[in-house]
Amino acid sequence: MKHLFKSLADFQQEVPVIHKGTQGFGYSYADLPAIFEKINPLLKKHGLGFTQLLNSKDGENYLVTVLFHVESGESIESTTLIPQVELKGMNSYQSFGSGCTYFRRYCLSSICGLVTDKDTDASGEQVKDEPKKPTIDNKRLGKAIETISAGKYTKEELLVNFSLTEAQLKMIEAIELLI
Amino acid sequence: MKVRCSQIGKIMATPRKAGEVLSETAKTYVHDLVLEEKYGIKKEFSSRYTDKGNEVEEIGIALVNEVLNYKFIYKNYEFFENEWVKGTPDVNTDEVLLDVKCSWDATTFPFFDTEVPNKDYYYQLQGYMWLTGKQESILAYCLINTPFQMVEDEIRRAHWKFNLIEENTELRKEVESKHIFDHIPEHKRVKYWFIRRDESVIEKIKERVELCREYYNLLMKTI
Numbered sequence: 001m002k003h004l005f006k007s008l009a010d011f012q013q014e015v016p017v018i019h020k021g022t023q024g025f026g027y028s029y030a031d032l033p034a035i036f037e038k039i040n041p042l043l044k045k046h047g048l049g050f051t052q053l054l055n056s057k058d059g060e061n062y063l064v065t066v067l068f069h070v071e072s073g074e075s076i077e078s079t080t081l082i083p084q085v086e087l088k089g090m091n092s093y094q095s096f097g098s099g100c101t102y103f104r105r106y107c108l109s110s111i112c113g114l115v116t117d118k119d120t121d122a123s124g125e126q127v128k129d130e131p132k133k134p135t136i137d138n139k140r141l142g143k144a145i146e147t148i149s150a151g152k153y154t155k156e157e158l159l160v161n162f163s164l165t166e167a168q169l170k171m172i173e174a175i176e177l178l179i
Numbered sequence: 180m181k182v183r184c185s186q187i188g189k190i191m192a193t194p195r196k197a198g199e200v201l202s203e204t205a206k207t208y209v210h211d212l213v214l215e216e217k218y219g220i221k222k223e224f225s226s227r228y229t230d231k232g233n234e235v236e237e238i239g240i241a242l243v244n245e246v247l248n249y250k251f252i253y254k255n256y257e258f259f260e261n262e263w264v265k266g267t268p269d270v271n272t273d274e275v276l277l278d279v280k281c282s283w284d285a286t287t288f289p290f291f292d293t294e295v296p297n298k299d300y301y302y303q304l305q306g307y308m309w310l311t312g313k314q315e316s317i318l319a320y321c322l323i324n325t326p327f328q329m330v331e332d333e334i335r336r337a338h339w340k341f342n343l344i345e346e347n348t349e350l351r352k353e354v355e356s357k358h359i360f361d362h363i364p365e366h367k368r369v370k371y372w373f374i375r376r377d378e379s380v381i382e383k384i385k386e387r388v389e390l391c392r393e394y395y396n397l398l399m400k401t402i
Contacts, residue, residue, distance in 0.1 A: 085342065098344050134237035140244060143251035152273060153251065161254060 004074035007046040008067070008113070015042050017115050032105055039112060047071055050111070052104050060084075063100065065107040080107050133163035141168055145175060180212060180395045182388050184266030184306030188299025190387045200390050209391050213398045227332070228283045231325055239279040239321035240270060246369040247317075249274050259310035263388040268307040268316075276316040278304055281323050284357040288322045288370070295372050296320075305384065308376040315375055322368040325358035333358065 018030045018038050043049060053064040061082045068075035082099045090098065108114075136144065141164075147153040155172065158164075164172070182190055190209075192202035201209070214220040237254060244252045255271040270277035280300065282288035289296045295318060304316040325333070334354045338347065360368060 085344075102344050134241070136241070140241055140251065143244070143249075144253070147251040153253065157253075 001074050001076075003072040004048075004067075004069035004076065007048050007069055011039075011042055011046040011048055012113050014045075015039060015112070015114060030105075030109075032101065032108075035105065035108060035114065039114070043112075050108065052108065054100065055079075061096070063103045063107055065104075065111050067111045076111065078107055078111055133161065136162045136164065136168070138168070141171070145172070180216075180388075180392045181260060181263060181265045182208075182306075182391065184264055184268075184303045184310070185299075187264065187302040187306050187384055188297075190391050191298075191302050191384065201387075201394060205387070205391060206394065209395050209398065213395060213402060217399065217402055227329065231283060231329055232281050234326050234329075235281045235321075235323040236269065236279060238323050239281045239319070240277075242321050242323065242365060243270075243277065243279060243317075243319045243369055243371070246366050247275075247319075247371065252277065259307075261310060263385050264306045264309065266303075266306055266310060268311065271307075271311055271313075276304075276307055276311055276313040278307065278316070278318055280318070280320045282320055284325065285322065285360065286357060288368075289320055290370070292370070295374070301374060302380070302384065304374045305377060305380050308374075309381050309384070313376065315373060317371050318374055319369055319371040322360050322363065324360055330355060330358045 016038065018035055047070045048067065049070055050065065050067045053066070055062045055064055061084070063080045063082055064077055065080070066075050066077040080103055082096070082103050084096070085099060086092065086095055144153060144158055148155055148158065155176070158172075186208055189207075190201070190205040192204045194200065194202040194205075211222050215222070240252060240254060243249070249272075252270045252272050252275055255268055257271065258267050259265065268276055269279045278300065295301050300318050304318055308314065308316050334346075334351050337350050337354050338344075341347075341350070343350070
């Protein structure tokens with residue numbers, strides 16, 4: 001396996017992060033054409049190839065993903081069950097096709113060790129934003145400053161309640177100097 | 180026992196059964212208060228609707244500020260209470276006493292309503308006027324874009340509903356159309372009602388709070 005492993009390691013050093021150009025379910029994902037576009041030239045360069053086979057056994061369908069080293073014939077493979085799910089609005093064949101595409105993408109990414117953009121959803125790494133102070137546009141800030149000048153609001157309240165830009169902070173300082 | 184202004188509507192509901200003084204809704208509200216006081220059982224209410232409301236509240240205030248052309252209105256943090264009710268109005272400045280309701284999506288925004296869509300909010304503002312001494316208040320519904328991540332959650336939810344694995348562009352557009360309103364002019368995204376203070380209503384609230392208090396005290400002794 002040394003030829004395959006060396007080539008795969010070299011390939012992984014060179015393959016870029018594949019950006020997820022397709023939107024889906026709250027996160028973007030790299031679809032199959034995007035993955036092929038990036039990896040095919042590099043696989044060729046490192047003497048690697050892959051194939052994905054559909055097999056059936058005991059009424060179940062499996063996706064077999066094979067990654068091979070062209071010259072030595074060394075290969076590794078993974079076998080994944082494609083669950084039979086009936087998707088609403090699709091007939092059985094369409095549902096199956098959708099499942100195949102889905103698993104082809106993940107199995108290929110997995111066997112090649114591809115890194116796509118950080119998945120903010122399915123990876124469980126989603127981090128809820130800390131509550132942020134609201135921003136204030138300049139027009140409203142102008143109104144706020146007038147209200148402060150009239151003694152009905154304070155600069156401190158403004159700073160505590162809003163997130164101001166550098167320029168807005170400077171504006172306030174300048175006005176304070178004038179006052 | 181004091182009633183939150185946002186909950187006054189619950190105790191003002193008319194009982195269905197003849198001879199009853201408190202409606203089932205009012206009783207349930209009192210039960211919750213009793214459980215909280217007696218055993219510390221607190222009924223937390225949070226949903227995507229309230230989450231959005233909290234998240235975009237300040238944007239709603241800014242929109243009302245702009246559309247109604249006030250000098251500067253801002254979020255109020257002062258808590259008010261009297262002997263009967265308590266609460267924190269959204270905005271309480273010299274110019275205006277305001278409560279902002281940010282609609283969950285376009286379908287829940289009262290585009291065509293001519294009267295206050297929810298009587299509970301009318302009572303809520305009567306409560307705030309009672310607490311602040313104001314004679315007039317504004318109930319403003321705002322149509323604010325749903326925050327990005329919440330829209331994406333809705334898109335995912337819609338896909339789950341239809342058992343879709345791959346993203347469906349039409350479904351995405353359909354969900355987004357309910358939550359993104361940049362194409363609607365700002366002044367059309369605020370619908371507001373002036374609500375005048377009504378002493379007779381305040382008197383009824385006071386009476387109803389006292390009835391609730393009797394029921395509350397009874398339950399506190401028996402539970």
